[in-house]
Amino acid sequence: MSQLKNRLQALTMLDRAFSAINDDELAALVATLPDDHREALDELCGAHEGGFTDTAARTLAMRATAARGRMNGGLEQIATLVTDPCLAKCIDLLGKNSDNPTEPQLLEITPALVEEFGLPATRLMLASSIAGEAAASAMLTRVLKHDETLALPPAERTDVEVLPARTADEETKAKRKALKEKKQAEARKAREQQQKARHR
Numbered sequence: 553m554s555q556l557k558n559r560l561q562a563l564t565m566l567d568r569a570f571s572a573i574n575d576d577e578l579a580a581l582v583a584t585l586p587d588d589h590r591e592a593l594d595e596l597c598g599a600h601e602g603g604f605t606d607t608a609a610r611t612l613a614m615r616a617t618a619a620r621g622r623m624n625g626g627l628e629q630i631a632t633l634v635t636d637p638c639l640a641k642c643i644d645l646l647g648k649n650s651d652n653p654t655e656p657q658l659l660e661i662t663p664a665l666v667e668e669f670g671l672p673a674t675r676l677m678l679a680s681s682i683a684g685e686a687a688a689s690a691m692l693t694r695v696l697k698h699d700e701t702l703a704l705p706p707a708e709r710t711d712v713e714v715l716p717a718r719t720a721d722e723e724t725k726a727k728r729k730a731l732k733e734k735k736q737a738e739a740r741k742a743r744e745q746q747q748k749a750r751h752r
Contacts, residue, residue, distance in 0.1 A: 562683045569679035573672040593633045635677035638669040652687040
């Protein structure tokens with residue numbers, strides 16, 4: 553049960569990190585990707601042959617794919633693709649400590665990552681590592697929750713609009729009643745005609 557709980561928490565954190573990236577930041581991040589990463593991203597997000605030619609259309613498709621893919625892996629695939637260069641740089645900077653860094657070791661190199669890739673991309677890379685069950689997941693989770701710079705912004709509350717109960721006005725009720733009575737009369741007339749036909 554705790555494994556499932558940890559998995560859901562990791563996906564929630566990844567979702568928050570992705571949602572915290574605005575459209576301009578996301579488009580800028582995709583623009584820096586190698587061609588093969590961008591092609592894989594476009595294919596994942598349902599582009600026709602040749603990929604997306606419109607940046608806004610790609611961003612919209614990424615958002616939709618991520619929303620649908622919270623549980624089936626789509627969100628994780630997008631995060632992996634867009635943060636792969638950031639992750640490669642992180643591994644390079646950590647060197648021999650890259651498999652399971654301590655918090656001080658990570659915090660020492662994150663300013664360089666933020667400078668090159670931006671804070672939203674760095675957060676997304678860390679959240680993606682947690683979802684990928686990195687050895688340092690517990691530490692990364694703590695950083696994304698509590699670090700002064702890297703902590704994720706609070707999740708936005710979405711107010712659910714409660715729709716009023718559907719009530720038909722008097723005119724609608726009268727029309728429905730008249731239609732019902734008309735159908736009943738037609739059915740009754742049809743039965744009477746059938747009975748007359750049988751007695752001929």
